[in-house]
Amino acid sequence: MRNARFILLVLLSSLLVLNGCSRRDILDDYPVSGVEISLNWDGVTDKLPEGIRVIFYPKDGEGKKVDRYLSVRGGEMKVPPGRYSVVAYNYNTESIRIRGEESYETIEAYTGNCNGLGIAGTEKMVWSPDSLYVLNIDELKIDKSEEVLSLDWKLESVVKKYSFAVEVKGLEYVTTIVGGINGLSDCYHIGKGYGASSSQPIYFEVKKDGNKVVAYFTAFKPEKEMSVPTRMSESGSVASRSVGNVQLILRFIRTDNTMQEAAIDVTGIIGTLEDTGTREDGKPTPPPEIELPPDDKIEVEKPETPPNPDGGGGMGGNVDGWGPEDNVELPVT
Incomplete structure (x- = not known):
């Protein structure tokens, strides 16, 4: 019985030595x-x-x-x-996600859709990137x-910061403002080093400041100043490299829960809207103002009905779809 146990121990020891040698050979083969x-x-x-x-x-x-x-x-x-x-x-x-990480050619940064805001239409927008x-x-x-x-x-x-201020008449009739920028890069090809646009507006918050609306937002850095189709995105739309036609979209939700929209072409002045950082005193640099032609000022019309007596705001109003448009075009200099 003792001899049998001794033989078994010898065999096990031999197997461990052989296994160790085999593992060492593997490590040597893959330095x-x-x-x-x-x-x-x-x-x-x-x-x-x-x-x-x-x-x-x-x-x-x-x-x-x-x-x-x-x-x-x-x-x-x-x-x-x-x-x-x-x-x-x-x-x-917080907002950036990664997809296509299986290869250098496909790894890409992007942001998700704005679900959960409670504002109709924003689910078709994407978050500004961190x-x-x-x-x-x-x-x-x-x-x-x-x-x-x-x-x-x-x-x-690879993320650029933007800011703007634009004068708007009739802000006293507005409860909520939804902002979006269309045409800037909403995803970034990390391996190849360029931003791309999939035609999804980038959402941003807009604040009222007296008779003006002010906003800050971000977008991925483009590669060039020309729009070049590159590939099909996961959503099935064609993504374009860099900046093409850039449109600033402002949706004004009025006190009667109706919505009025203004679309401003900022293609020619997008560079002037880039954030310039801070002043010498450490305070943020005031955002540049968009100057509209005298005949193309933005004005929110007075609602035909009084505000909701129950205190309902614009967060859950009947604003499905894009609604009526007031296109305000800027002259390209």
Whole structure:
């Protein structure tokens, strides 16, 4: 009996040794190299994100992708030797989502539809994006080496900030204002480095300031100043690279729960609406004002019926669809 137990222990020990040798052979067949990534945020942003995600995509489908979350200052990764395409981006955003991450060619940032606002028509809009910082490298070679490869990276902001102020008559008849911008980039191709528009308006909040309406919003950074069709989006619409015709949409929900809309062509002046940051005293720079021709001022008509005595506002009013339009065109200089 003792001999049988001894033989069994010897056999088990032999199997463990053989298994260990087999595993060591596998590790030797698939070596990894150390990659030390250092991130420089100087001149990029003063408000650092929580951290970044780095993805190494093997070129030509050889091998597997290496995916890791690092601190905002970087960190070390273990990457098998080979040729890679690389993307890096911050992941602590509220509105931005990622899709198509299975490949360098398809990974894309986007924002979801504005569901749950309780305002009819906004479900066809998408949220303004949060701050997104991106780096993409089309090809990076990792050699087999005992030495750690040091990489110094600087991510780029790919979200632009906009603001505007426009004079409107009849704001005393308005309870709620819904704003949207159509024609700017509502998604961003992280691997290839360009923004795209899928013809979904970007929603933003609008505030009344005396006899003016003021708003701030964001959009993904375009690649060029010309609109170029690129691909079919998931919704089935054709996405266009960069900026085409840009239209500012303001929906005024009046005290009787009816809606009046103004559409302003801002294609020629979109660059002037970009946020210029802060003044020397630290206060935000006032938003630029959109100057309309004298005959094309925006005026909200007085409601024909008095306000709802029950105190009903514009949040759940009968504003299905786009409703009547007041198109206000700006002269292109």
